[in-house]
Amino acid sequence: MGSVGKDIAHDSAVGHVSGESIYIDDMAFAKNELIVDFYASPVANGKIVSIDLTRASNVPGIVGLYTHKDIEGHNKFGPIIADEYLLAEEKVEFIGQPIVVIAGETRKAVLAARKVIDVKIDVLEPTLTIDQSIARKQYLAEPRFIKRGDVDAGFAEADHILEGRFISGGQDHFYLEGQAAIVYPGEYDNLVVHSSTQHPSEVQEVIAHVLGLQQNQVVCITKRMGGGFGGKECQATHPACMASLVAHKTKRPARIVYNKDDDMSFTGGRHPFQNDYKVGFTKDGVITALKTDLYTNGGAANDLSTAVLGRAMTHADNAYFIANAHINGYACKTNLPPNTAFRGFGGPQGVVNIENIMEEIALFLGKDPFDVRSANCYGIEERNTTPYGQIVYNNLLPALLKKVAETSDYKNRLEAVKKFNQTSKTHLKGISITPVKFGISFTTKFLNQANAMVLIYKDGTVLVSTGATEMGQGANTKIRQLVADEFAIDPNMVIMAPTATDKNNNTSATAASAATDLNGSAAVDACVKIRQRLAECAANYLSSDGAGISPSPSHIVFADGNVFDKRRPDKKLTFAEIVSAAYHERINLGERGFYATPGIDFNWKTGVGQPFLYYTQGAACSEVLIDRFTGELKVVRADLWMDIGKSINPGIDRGQITGAYIQGMGWVTTEELRRSEDGVLLSHSPTTYKIPNVQDMPRVFNVDLFDNDKNDVNIKGSKAVGEPPFLLAISVWTAVKQAIASVSKEAAQKLKLPATNEEIIMCMATSKKSALASAKQTKA
Amino acid sequence: MTYKISRRRFGQLAIATSALAALYEYNFAKSNIQALAKQSPAWQGGNIPKLTKVNVNFQVNGTKQAVEVDSRMSLLDCLREKLKLTGSKKGCDHGQCGACTVMVNGRRINSCLTFACMHEGDEITTIEGLAKDGNLHPMQEAFIAHDGFQCGYCTPGQIMSAVALLSETCGKQDSDVAECMSGNICRCAAYPNIVAAIQEVRKGKVNASL
Numbered sequence: 001m002g003s004v005g006k007d008i009a010h011d012s013a014v015g016h017v018s019g020e021s022i023y024i025d026d027m028a029f030a031k032n033e034l035i036v037d038f039y040a041s042p043v044a045n046g047k048i049v050s051i052d053l054t055r056a057s058n059v060p061g062i063v064g065l066y067t068h069k070d071i072e073g074h075n076k077f078g079p080i081i082a083d084e085y086l087l088a089e090e091k092v093e094f095i096g097q098p099i100v101v102i103a104g105e106t107r108k109a110v111l112a113a114r115k116v117i118d119v120k121i122d123v124l125e126p127t128l129t130i131d132q133s134i135a136r137k138q139y140l141a142e143p144r145f146i147k148r149g150d151v152d153a154g155f156a157e158a159d160h161i162l163e164g165r166f167i168s169g170g171q172d173h174f175y176l177e178g179q180a181a182i183v184y185p186g187e188y189d190n191l192v193v194h195s196s197t198q199h200p201s202e203v204q205e206v207i208a209h210v211l212g213l214q215q216n217q218v219v220c221i222t223k224r225m226g227g228g229f230g231g232k233e234c235q236a237t238h239p240a241c242m243a244s245l246v247a248h249k250t251k252r253p254a255r256i257v258y259n260k261d262d263d264m265s266f267t268g269g270r271h272p273f274q275n276d277y278k279v280g281f282t283k284d285g286v287i288t289a290l291k292t293d294l295y296t297n298g299g300a301a302n303d304l305s306t307a308v309l310g311r312a313m314t315h316a317d318n319a320y321f322i323a324n325a326h327i328n329g330y331a332c333k334t335n336l337p338p339n340t341a342f343r344g345f346g347g348p349q350g351v352v353n354i355e356n357i358m359e360e361i362a363l364f365l366g367k368d369p370f371d372v373r374s375a376n377c378y379g380i381e382e383r384n385t386t387p388y389g390q391i392v393y394n395n396l397l398p399a400l401l402k403k404v405a406e407t408s409d410y411k412n413r414l415e416a417v418k419k420f421n422q423t424s425k426t427h428l429k430g431i432s433i434t435p436v437k438f439g440i441s442f443t444t445k446f447l448n449q450a451n452a453m454v455l456i457y458k459d460g461t462v463l464v465s466t467g468a469t470e471m472g473q474g475a476n477t478k479i480r481q482l483v484a485d486e487f488a489i490d491p492n493m494v495i496m497a498p499t500a501t502d503k504n505n506n507t508s509a510t511a512a513s514a515a516t517d518l519n520g521s522a523a524v525d526a527c528v529k530i531r532q533r534l535a536e537c538a539a540n541y542l543s544s545d546g547a548g549i550s551p552s553p554s555h556i557v558f559a560d561g562n563v564f565d566k567r568r569p570d571k572k573l574t575f576a577e578i579v580s581a582a583y584h585e586r587i588n589l590g591e592r593g594f595y596a597t598p599g600i601d602f603n604w605k606t607g608v609g610q611p612f613l614y615y616t617q618g619a620a621c622s623e624v625l626i627d628r629f630t631g632e633l634k635v636v637r638a639d640l641w642m643d644i645g646k647s648i649n650p651g652i653d654r655g656q657i658t659g660a661y662i663q664g665m666g667w668v669t670t671e672e673l674r675r676s677e678d679g680v681l682l683s684h685s686p687t688t689y690k691i692p693n694v695q696d697m698p699r700v701f702n703v704d705l706f707d708n709d710k711n712d713v714n715i716k717g718s719k720a721v722g723e724p725p726f727l728l729a730i731s732v733w734t735a736v737k738q739a740i741a742s743v744s745k746e747a748a749q750k751l752k753l754p755a756t757n758e759e760i761i762m763c764m765a766t767s768k769k770s771a772l773a774s775a776k777q778t779k780a
Numbered sequence: 781m782t783y784k785i786s787r788r789r790f791g792q793l794a795i796a797t798s799a800l801a802a803l804y805e806y807n808f809a810k811s812n813i814q815a816l817a818k819q820s821p822a823w824q825g826g827n828i829p830k831l832t833k834v835n836v837n838f839q840v841n842g843t844k845q846a847v848e849v850d851s852r853m854s855l856l857d858c859l860r861e862k863l864k865l866t867g868s869k870k871g872c873d874h875g876q877c878g879a880c881t882v883m884v885n886g887r888r889i890n891s892c893l894t895f896a897c898m899h900e901g902d903e904i905t906t907i908e909g910l911a912k913d914g915n916l917h918p919m920q921e922a923f924i925a926h927d928g929f930q931c932g933y934c935t936p937g938q939i940m941s942a943v944a945l946l947s948e949t950c951g952k953q954d955s956d957v958a959e960c961m962s963g964n965i966c967r968c969a970a971y972p973n974i975v976a977a978i979q980e981v982r983k984g985k986v987n988a989s990l
Contacts, residue, residue, distance in 0.1 A: 007927075010929070014916070016932030017907075017920040017929070018867070018916065018920060019866070020867070021932050022866070023933065025866075028864065176877060176931070176965075176967055177871075177931075224931070225931060226869070226931050227930075227933060260874070473930065651927050655970060655973060658969065658972050659968045686877055693965050694958045694961045694965075694975065695955075695959065695962050697969070697972060699955070701972055
């Protein structure tokens with residue numbers, strides 16, 4: 001009886017509910033520990049004229065002030081393109097760009113010094129928007145293309161052609177635990193870094209690079225994060241580097257913790273997109289050609305922008321077959337903090353573009369958008385190849401669409417919504433179904449590797465370490481289940497060690513939803529090797545003492561915490577007993593495992609490849625209720641269906657699905673990053689930036705897992721789950737669009753994302769049939 | 781501390797957790813800034829406000845505590861930095877996220893929005909004070925049973941709010957619980973499970989009050 005497939009509690013469950021779980025800033029202060037902060041650029045674009053640290057250095061308790069001149073290694077780095085400076089040199093390119101690192105005895109001293117650092121900057125006009133970037137021809141990298149078929153022929157074949165622009169906004173990660181790191185200096189310039197990061201290996205590598213150390217001199221440890229969502233994939237590196245600089249210079253422990261306002265203002269988030277499209281379709285709504293230009297606001301440095309753009313492009317089809325497609329991608333360079341990974345990694349932005357197009361086609365033809373979606377959906381045997389050449393195997397999209405329409409009673413509710421909108425003077429309703437097809441694997445081939453270390457101790461307990469970091473998503477719990485099942489032992493016999501670069505080297509970020517896929521597979525690889533050795537040992541042991549059988553490892557069975565020979569099942573050893581016996585027989589009880597995702601690659605020169613091992617799929621039906629006078633929006637009901645293969649832990653996966661959907665609701669409705677003309681983020685705390693709260697969750701919320709035992713390419717037939725359900729929330733946005741369309745098509749066409757209350761009311765107010773206009777009519 | 785907990789379909793689970801805190805000597809910056817200021821003639825003053833030290837006595841999780849604090853130290857900072865009770869979390873430090881929720885004389889408050897020195901004689905309960913005699917509080921068990929968390933950072937605040945809710949006026953419906961829990965945000969959005977956990981405890985016959 002294994003634990004895979006069971007709802008075992010999260011690895012840190014007891015610690016989380018008792019308050020004993022340790023996050024970075026919960027670690028006790030070490031002797032002589034220093035507090036680290038930084039002076040950040042107050043302007044989005046400018047030339048540094050002078051930096052005067054005199055007053056700051058005289059603040060009592062200040063131990064060190066460091067500029068780029070104090071960096072002994074390299075000041076410049078970046079995960080894809082080395083275009084980021086740890087500390088600004090001649091120019092500043094975004095608000096929040098670190099200029100001076102401050103180290104002091106107390107937080108008060110550090111804050112006091114921060115106020116009196118005198119940096120003179122010649123302010124230049126900032127580039128903040130995509131339009132400005134296009135006008136000034138400022139790009140982070142060369143444009144990218146995916147082309148299939150002949151779009152001109154496709155447009156010629158079309159009965160109708162629509163052109164338009166779609167705008168989606170950014171999103172702050174709003175992990176509740178801010179960016180944080182503590183660094184302990186050791187002998188010979190070695191450093192031990194505790195970082196709240198999704199990518200310990202990158203933190204290690206960049207610290208070594210910046211300080212001029214060898215990578216083997218830096219150990220990065222990550223026990224857990226108080227939320228990551230992509231925000232700690234690359235951008236945890238900067239605070240860790242700043243604290244490391246201080247620890248390296250002073251030989252004292254150094255702690256840095258961003259407060260919420262600084263974190264929101266100074267770090268990047270989800271990429272805003274502005275997409276132009278031209279779509280040709282038949283009178284039945286079947287797309288014959290699509291040409292779309294995706295422009296993303298990457299911010300001041302590339303960070304992961306080109307990869308995010310790539311995923312947006314490979315998701316510009318979502319669930320739909322487009323015979324003739326021309327998808328272009330442009331990464332715009334602006335003066336915003338560099339935008340970075342965020343759950344979905346460009347996927348949501350690519351998908352919402354085509355979902356908006358589906359709505360536009362349906363509006364134009366006066367059809368039910370569900371029927372337009374169904375007509376364009378990828379087929380099973382034909383019409384099943386993506387624009388980049390990957391075949392959609394194990395395609396459950398038509399089945400998922402059918403299923404969600406049935407269980408949500410879509411057709412009847414659609415009629416009820418129409419009737420409601422005809423009669424209600426105060427409210428509007430909208431209902432919409434959208435599917436999701438999300439590709440699993442890093443689109444950069446070499447990142448799709450993982451290693452794991454499995455150690456068995458003499459009492460039969462197991463310690464596992466992998467490159468997966470834990471941010472609440474339950475990767476550690478799932479890996480623990482996988483390991484326990486390999487030895488047929490209780491998961492309580494297995495402990496997951498903190499992620500650390502001295503145990504697992506050259507790891508990839510915990511990202512792309514693939515932490516369990518990659519690291520779980522690597523851990524199982526190690527287990528299989530050890531189990532083989534244990535089986536050989538057990539075969540000898542169990543065939544001795546006149547059992548009358550010859551030793552045969554292939555007859556050895558691990559089950560229910562015991563080990564026995566199939567031919568003599570009465571004679572059982574406990575797992576601890578066979579481990580102890582193996583130890584005394586001098587058998588190696590530790591192993592490294594490795595996994596590299598097979599058969600994936602992508603060529604950006606041709607725009608063709610097989611970037612994904614498989615697709616996680618789903619579909620959702622959302623119904624919204626809108627106050628016509630205030631624009632206030634409620635999601636009254638949501639029905640979600642996800643195909644996540646054979647779930648390793650259905651309880652944890654269900655949490656990922658509901659959590660991702662609600663977080664996606666925030667992106668498409670309430671979360672708006674509003675900036676001043678100078679680029680200052682105005683919505684930089686929960687007072688002005690509205691993430692969903694408990695009252696925003698759908699009043700009726702049905703979440704179901706779709707049976708699929710055919711995903712034989714991934715560990716135990718499971719599928720990745722972290723990001724895909726985020727995209728189901730796009731159905732909330734399309735439902736809003738439909739609700740508005742019931743008043744005015746023209747108003748619905750203007751709707752941007754996020755559909756905040758203000759956005760909704762402004763869209764409707766500009767329409768002749770607005771609520772206010774109809775209210776006047778009612779009065780008259 | 782070892783807690784006995786039960787969980788659906790998983791039998792008894794006992795997990796020992798050890799406080800990492802013990803590994804490091806706690807030595808929160810004791811530097812006397814005023815004294816340093818006198819030694820630093822170049823410092824013009826005015827940047828660091830003059831400190832007023834205040835002695836405050838209160839009970840935290842049933843234990844009497846006498847601490848000397850800066851008069852402007854929040855209760856949250858006092859708990860975390862002076863008393864080493866790091867279970868209460870600092871999320872926004874503005875009273876908007878609820879991660880720092882504790883109970884003072886049985887009522888829940890945002891500990892980041894109140895000064896430590898205002899609590900002379902008060903009885904304060906933090907997440908560390910909920911478990912009794914090695915047994916988790918029913919609300920803590922319910923949060924485990926229902927996966928009422930993901931990353932865990934907001935969880936202490938959620939649970940303190942949830943326990944306080946039990947002795948407040950709150951309707952029976954899930955929507956009533958949502959209203960009463962609206963001051964605690966969760967970015968992982970474990971909301972459905974949090975509400976389910978709270979409802980289980982409210983419907984249960986166990987004495988779930990403090």
